[in-house]
């Protein structure tokens with residue numbers, strides 16, 4: 049939705065498309081042939097290994113992500129107890145900067161200005177903006193106070209345009225909720241590399257700690273590696289065709305301790321072969 053205007057998002061056909069696109073992404077490649085499957089391009093492992101891997105996945109990953117059944121078909125969240133829940137970043141162990149950057153606490157309320165509610169909801173939105181403006185002023189942050197006053201103006205204007213409330217009004221409950229990352233379905237996982245919200249892990253083998261994660265790697269026009277499941281990402285000086293050097297130690301880029309990924313990420317430190325994680 050980034051970049052869309054409140055007006056565009058209030059059109060039923062556009063709102064419908066946004067919702068349909070979200071739904072599509074959730075179930076990506078549900079056997080409709082639109083999204084390529086790994087098997088369309090690469091050789092699959094032996095059926096016995098796939099089945100053993102499936103058991104490992106169901107034990108360690110399904111709770112948060114759901115799964116695709118062994119025989120293909122629709123992505124299923126049916127037995128995923130934690131799906132769509134927010135996991136505190138301390139528990140997950142991935143890079144927290146997206147949740148803690150300087151303006152992170154301002155984003156939810158600022159976003160909500162674009163989606164006015166109606167009646168008491170609107171009164172509450174106004175109250176929250178006034179409260180933020182007042183505390184910013186009291187705490188000697190004039191630029192921030194000015195920002196909230198502008199938001200109040202904007203809310204005032206938009207609430208006149210959307211007298212019945214905006215279709216994307218999302219309530220005030222979540223504005224101060226504990227931050228974290230959502231457990232989402234991961235259909236088409238092989239196509240999602242480089243992994244995590246900051247694209248800091250080039251391959252699946254590195255994500256689940258079968259291989260060590262690089263401190264630095266080159267990004268650009270890289271070939272796909274079906275064995276490691278992800279991008280071939282050389283380290284060191286980057287050649288011209290893959291010239292972007294991703295520094296994992298830079299703020300916001302860190303890949304960090306997904307060794308915990310809760311306690312659930314298949315463990316770590318020394319690289320092992322995939323086979324050693326499979327039940328014997």
Ligand code: HEC
Nearest residue numbers: 108109112142229230231237240243244245310312313314
């Ligand atoms: C406690 C919940 C939880 C468990 C259990 C869990 N994950 Fe995750 N996983 C997450 C969250 C939340 C993210 C997003 C983290 C981020 O982007 O920083 C994520 C990210 C991922 C991604 C990256 C998706 C993308 O589009 O980049 C993959 C792939 C993944 N997990 C696979 C697994 C596998 C495989 C397992 C089992 C070994 C597993 N996860 C276990 C919560 C969980």
